[in-house]
Amino acid sequence: MKHILLCTDGSTFAQSSYQYAGWLAPRLQAQVDVLYVSDIRSQKVASTGNYSGAIGLGASRELLDQLVELEHERAKLNHQKAQLILQDAEQQLHAAGATQLRLIHETGYLVDILQDFEAEADLIMLGKRGEAAEFAQDHLGTKVERIVRASHKPCLITTRDYQPIERLLLAYDGSPSAQKMLTFLLASPAFKGLALHIVTVGKKADDVVAQAHLKEADQQAQAAGWQPICQFIPGVPETAIADYIETHQMHLLLMGAYGHSRIRRLIIGSTTLQLLQISPVPVLLFR
Structure with a gap:
C-alpha cells in the first residue's frame, strides 16, 4: 500500500x-x-419560481438577484x-x-x-x-x-479517540475476504512487531469447521514468523468480538467484508456493519 x-x-x-x-x-x-x-x-438556494403574478415582476426579479448573490457568497x-x-x-x-x-x-x-x-x-x-x-x-x-x-x-474506519496501535485483532472466518486480510496482515511492514490475536467465532462449542479455520490461520501466521494468540469463541460474532476487544484491550480490528449477492451487489455482511457501528477501535476492512 x-x-x-x-x-x-x-x-x-x-x-x-x-x-x-x-x-x-x-x-x-x-x-x-x-x-x-x-x-x-x-450552495444551492431555493429558486424563486415564477411569482411575478403574486408579488409583481419587479419584486420577483429583485428577489432572484438577491438569491443568486447569496449563492455566490455561499460558494465563497x-x-x-x-x-x-x-x-x-x-x-x-x-x-x-x-x-x-x-x-x-x-x-x-x-x-x-x-x-x-x-x-x-x-x-x-x-x-x-x-x-x-x-x-x-x-x-x-x-x-x-x-x-x-x-x-x-x-x-x-477510525474512531473518535486516537490510541497508538500495539495489539491487533484479526476476526477470521475462513472467507475469501478474511483470507485476503490475513495475507496482507502477515506481509505488511505496517504491523511488524505488534501483538497479534486471531479470533474465530463459531455457532457452538463443537463447531469443527470454525475451529479448522482458526487452525489454518494460526499455521499461516506462524509460517510467516508470527506468534499469534488464537481463540475460538462460540456465540454471536459481533457480540463475541466486541467483548474480546474490550477484555483484551485491542487497538485495531481487522476483518473481511462479505455477503455479496447477485441481487444487490453493494451489500456487505450484516456482522461487518454491526461491528463497524459498535467497535470501540478502528476497523480495517478487506473486500
Missing part, C-alpha cells in the same frame, strides 16, 4: 483519522491524499471553509508523522466523487461518523456506510 486516500469533513472523528494516518503512512512509506468535498447542496464561504479544513489536516498530519501529502478540494457529492480517486488509492480512510456525530452517536455515518458498501478497496 503506497497510496492512502483520506476523506475528511473537519469533524471530531476526522481529527482522529489524521493521527491514525500519521501512524500508518510512514510504516507503509505511503503518500496521503486528503480529500475534502464541499457538498453542492449547501464553502471554499474558505475547505481551505481551512485542508490546512488544519496538513498541519496535523505532518505533526503525526505523514510527510508525503496532497490536498484536494472538490465540490459535489462525496460518494460520487470518491469513484474518481478510488482507482489510484490502495486504502481509503475516514472517520466512523461525520459532522452530525453529536446528533447520531449510536449510528454509523450514512456516507461511511455507503462508501464501505460501494468501495472495492480496503477501508480503514
Whole structure:
C-alpha cells in the first residue's frame, strides 16, 4: 500500500483519522491524499419560481438577484471553509508523522466523487461518523456506510479517540475476504512487531469447521514468523468480538467484508456493519 486516500469533513472523528494516518503512512512509506468535498447542496438556494403574478415582476426579479448573490457568497464561504479544513489536516498530519501529502478540494457529492480517486488509492480512510456525530452517536455515518458498501478497496474506519496501535485483532472466518486480510496482515511492514490475536467465532462449542479455520490461520501466521494468540469463541460474532476487544484491550480490528449477492451487489455482511457501528477501535476492512 503506497497510496492512502483520506476523506475528511473537519469533524471530531476526522481529527482522529489524521493521527491514525500519521501512524500508518510512514510504516507503509505511503503518500496521503486528503480529500475534502464541499457538498453542492449547501450552495444551492431555493429558486424563486415564477411569482411575478403574486408579488409583481419587479419584486420577483429583485428577489432572484438577491438569491443568486447569496449563492455566490455561499460558494465563497464553502471554499474558505475547505481551505481551512485542508490546512488544519496538513498541519496535523505532518505533526503525526505523514510527510508525503496532497490536498484536494472538490465540490459535489462525496460518494460520487470518491469513484474518481478510488482507482489510484490502495486504502481509503475516514472517520466512523461525520459532522452530525453529536446528533447520531449510536449510528454509523450514512456516507461511511455507503462508501464501505460501494468501495472495492480496503477501508480503514477510525474512531473518535486516537490510541497508538500495539495489539491487533484479526476476526477470521475462513472467507475469501478474511483470507485476503490475513495475507496482507502477515506481509505488511505496517504491523511488524505488534501483538497479534486471531479470533474465530463459531455457532457452538463443537463447531469443527470454525475451529479448522482458526487452525489454518494460526499455521499461516506462524509460517510467516508470527506468534499469534488464537481463540475460538462460540456465540454471536459481533457480540463475541466486541467483548474480546474490550477484555483484551485491542487497538485495531481487522476483518473481511462479505455477503455479496447477485441481487444487490453493494451489500456487505450484516456482522461487518454491526461491528463497524459498535467497535470501540478502528476497523480495517478487506473486500
